[in-house]
Amino acid sequence: MADLQARIKVEIYNISLALEEINSHKDKKDKTNIELAGIAAFLHNFYTGIENILKQILLEKEVTIVKSDFWHKALLDICVENRIISSELKNSLSDYLAFRHFFVHSYGFMLDENRLLSLANNASEIFTTFKENIKKYFTE
Secondary structure, three states: OHHHHHHHHHHHHHHHHHHHHHHHHOOOOOOOHHHHHHHHHHHHHHHHHHHHHHHHHHHHOOOOOOOOOOHHHHHHHHHHHOOOOOHHHHHHHHHHHHHHHHHHHOOHHHOOHHHHHHHHHHHHHHHHHHHHHHHHHHHO
């Protein structure tokens, strides 16, 4: 368990660094496609870090996630079923999951700045809620 918490601590630190990058660039006026792609990459890192934490917790619990085309969605569902995250948080994270899918399968010049910035503006609050959910999971 101590090893798991150490790995989670590293992921939380890395996610925090990604959020710092997002927050230091999201409010800049007249962003170029390169700047938008950079914000998008850090949003992808943000969500991937959250998934990494959830996968590590499930691995520790010996809960299997069947690899399929929909395993990312199943991960969130399983984490709600196992009371690791709330269903409200799952709904919020679903927006980032959808973005992750878009990011992986599209081109940077296809980014919708308004959609991207909406996710960027909410990421810190979502991360706070995520950390609260994880803390609650470990203390119950």
